[in-house]
Amino acid sequence: MDTAPDTIKPGSLRAGDTVGIVAPSSPMFEDGQIEFTFAWLKKLGLKWKLGRHLKDHHGDLAGVDEARLEDFHEMWADKEVKAVFPIRGGNGSVRLLPHIDFELIRNNPKVLIGFSDITGLLLPINQKTGLITFHGPTAGSFFDSEYTFNNFKRALFDTNPIGAIEDPDDGDNFAPEYPPYRLVLKEGEGDGPLVGGCLTLIRQLMGTEYEINTDDKIFFFEDVGEEPHAIDQMVTQLLLAGKFDKVKGVVIGECFDCKPGKSRRNRLNLNFSMERMLKEKLSHLEVPVVYGMRFGHSRCKFTIPIGARARLKTDGETFCFDIYEACLS
Amino acid sequence: MTAAIKPRALKKDSVVALLAPSSRPPSPVEVNRCKALVEKMGFKVVVGKHVLDAHGYMAGTDAARLADLNEAIEDDSIEGIFMLCGGYGALRLLPEINYRHLSKNPKVIIGSGDCTAILLAVHKMTGGMVVFYGPNLNEVVDKRGFELVKEAVCTRGSLTAIEPNFDFNSPEHDLKSYCHSSIEEDVEGVLLGGNLTSLVSLMGTAYQIETESRLLFLNDNKERNDILDRWLTNLTVCGAMQAAAAVIYGEFHDCYQRGAYSMHSIYELIIERMDRLQSPYAVGFPLGEGGRPSVLPIGIRARLGKNNAGLTFLEAAVESD
Numbered sequence: 001m002d003t004a005p006d007t008i009k010p011g012s013l014r015a016g017d018t019v020g021i022v023a024p025s026s027p028m029f030e031d032g033q034i035e036f037t038f039a040w041l042k043k044l045g046l047k048w049k050l051g052r053h054l055k056d057h058h059g060d061l062a063g064v065d066e067a068r069l070e071d072f073h074e075m076w077a078d079k080e081v082k083a084v085f086p087i088r089g090g091n092g093s094v095r096l097l098p099h100i101d102f103e104l105i106r107n108n109p110k111v112l113i114g115f116s117d118i119t120g121l122l123l124p125i126n127q128k129t130g131l132i133t134f135h136g137p138t139a140g141s142f143f144d145s146e147y148t149f150n151n152f153k154r155a156l157f158d159t160n161p162i163g164a165i166e167d168p169d170d171g172d173n174f175a176p177e178y179p180p181y182r183l184v185l186k187e188g189e190g191d192g193p194l195v196g197g198c199l200t201l202i203r204q205l206m207g208t209e210y211e212i213n214t215d216d217k218i219f220f221f222e223d224v225g226e227e228p229h230a231i232d233q234m235v236t237q238l239l240l241a242g243k244f245d246k247v248k249g250v251v252i253g254e255c256f257d258c259k260p261g262k263s264r265r266n267r268l269n270l271n272f273s274m275e276r277m278l279k280e281k282l283s284h285l286e287v288p289v290v291y292g293m294r295f296g297h298s299r300c301k302f303t304i305p306i307g308a309r310a311r312l313k314t315d316g317e318t319f320c321f322d323i324y325e326a327c328l329s
Numbered sequence: 330m331t332a333a334i335k336p337r338a339l340k341k342d343s344v345v346a347l348l349a350p351s352s353r354p355p356s357p358v359e360v361n362r363c364k365a366l367v368e369k370m371g372f373k374v375v376v377g378k379h380v381l382d383a384h385g386y387m388a389g390t391d392a393a394r395l396a397d398l399n400e401a402i403e404d405d406s407i408e409g410i411f412m413l414c415g416g417y418g419a420l421r422l423l424p425e426i427n428y429r430h431l432s433k434n435p436k437v438i439i440g441s442g443d444c445t446a447i448l449l450a451v452h453k454m455t456g457g458m459v460v461f462y463g464p465n466l467n468e469v470v471d472k473r474g475f476e477l478v479k480e481a482v483c484t485r486g487s488l489t490a491i492e493p494n495f496d497f498n499s500p501e502h503d504l505k506s507y508c509h510s511s512i513e514e515d516v517e518g519v520l521l522g523g524n525l526t527s528l529v530s531l532m533g534t535a536y537q538i539e540t541e542s543r544l545l546f547l548n549d550n551k552e553r554n555d556i557l558d559r560w561l562t563n564l565t566v567c568g569a570m571q572a573a574a575a576v577i578y579g580e581f582h583d584c585y586q587r588g589a590y591s592m593h594s595i596y597e598l599i600i601e602r603m604d605r606l607q608s609p610y611a612v613g614f615p616l617g618e619g620g621r622p623s624v625l626p627i628g629i630r631a632r633l634g635k636n637n638a639g640l641t642f643l644e645a646a647v648e649s650d
């Protein structure tokens with residue numbers, strides 16, 4: 001493994017800045033959805049530039065690889081653009097990796113934020129350049145809930161550390177969605193830089209030069225529409241690859257639509273719940289393991305800076321997930 | 330390349346173990362049907378003790394499934410291991426399989442789907458033992474499948490070549506299926522491959538495949554096209570796709586598009602990718618898992634023909650005695 005590059009922190013966003021909206025993976029479902037994005041960017045006082053191929057379609061991709069790559073590179077090269085906001089995940093980011101100009105990115109550090117398929121850019125860019133990247137909402141979803149919006153703003157506009165993560169305010173919700181926000185599978189305390197993302201993407205990078213490095217890190221992951229047996233296969237692969245050997249802590253997300261029968265793929269008759277499977281696979285670890293926090297595909301999601309240091313502590317009554325290192329310059 | 334380690338061919342009264350290292354067969358009736366099938370092939374059958382155990386989506390705990398597998402491996406009176414079904418769970422067993430014993434006492438192992446992980450791990454960790462990618466017994470539901478499995482494990486010489494495209498003179502051929510290829514000259518290589526999802530689950534682990542100058546074959550079933558595209562991208566980004574001499578794609582039976590926004594069929598996704606890489610390939614090849622069945626011995630030399638993508642086996646899959 002190469003020695004990790006020095007950490008680079010992108011500049012914070014402020015009103016008046018311009019962001020670049022691109023589609024490195026799949027396109028918006030409906031072109032008009034971008035109107036919501038514009039309205040919410042205005043509330044933040046942000047201006048925007050659109051990738052020229054933002055509305056291209058090629059199968060489930062937003063245009064052919066060359067087109068998506070061109071837009072992505074253009075935004076990094078554009079001095080006016082302070083942040084790169086993918087409009088959506090979907091599929092296709094990893095196809096771009098062999099052609100991405102990491103030097104260009106290293107020399108023009110800026111905010112990159114997204115989740116799901118965008119994990120395929122967040123992880124390799126962080127690992128290759130040292131730039132802190134943000135696992136958070138896309139340009140099409142940062143306004144999905146008040147919680148999502150507030151956490152997004154807190155991560156990208158405030159140069160202070162993000163600090164302790166608080167759960168969504170349940171208000172009058174008498175029928176909460178399972179799992180609870182903080183289901184502790186293993187108690188303990190750990191401290192290290194954050195790394196992780198969507199599990200399917202983490203698998204997609206295995207065996208490549210962009211494979212995730214989890215050593216001495218707090219490892220977070222989640223997925224969507226994968227039943228427990230499918231998550232099990234990915235977690236088992238990571239276990240066999242030693243990806244849990246040196247972690248300092250594990251934070252597993254809600255994993256939306258990952259309950260048995262929920263995926264609409266429904267391949268096995270008998271099943272275990274996520275909770276039971278995760279306990280069986282990960283409770284032998286000697287670091288804290290938490291399941292249920294809301295990030296990634298959860299409607300309410302907090303933003304996680306990949307590469308910034310955090311502390312995870314779960315013992316008895318105490319629970320603390322504190323992103324204590326500032327992630328912006 | 331080191332010479333392949335080959336098991337002995339099975340013959341009348343050879344003892345065969347039926348195992349479920351992944352998910353559970355649906356019922357005792359199904360286990361009995363599979364047992365009857367294998368007895369009809371002329372073999373004596375031992376059914377794994379735990380095949381009907383249930384542990385979530387698996388046929389018993391890891392320890393139970395592993396005990397069945399290692400017992401069959403270590404019992405030298407057992408000459409063959411046939412997998413009852415796929416599902417999920419094989420990957421969990423890999424670190425504890427007795428590869429050492431197998432490399433000294435090779436035996437016929439046949440399966441597919443999730444059991445691909447075991448085939449590929451055994452092939453790699455034994456230093457090249459020939460294993461058979463072929464139907465799990467729950468997929469052997471007609472005379473043709475029955476004959477294929479029987480032929481593959483009993484034939485002492487090279488197996489019959491696979492002619493993937495229909496021949497109007499043959500009543501046996503399924504006129505629905507057709508194999509498309511982009512091969513300008515015959516390609517030779519050692520066969521390696523299996524179920525794509527299972528094969529990709531080995532990436533980054535000690536069991537990761539090495540595709541250099543191999544005839545790589547890939548198949549899957551009941552999976553979303555966009556997910557399959559991800560796994561093909563994985564093999565491309567790590568260079569495994571380009572390193573292979575040629576790639577043979579199966580029929581990807583029951584694989585489907587997510588929603589109505591993605592209009593590309595899995596074949597188009599494959600063809601576009603392979604044309605870009607300028608690597609020789611065949612797509613729509615009969616590889617079972619819901620499509621037309623075949624048995625491909627992993628670890629033996631074969632030739633993919635430029636005409637009609639016929640696959641000729643250039644050596645026997647078993648040791649000649």
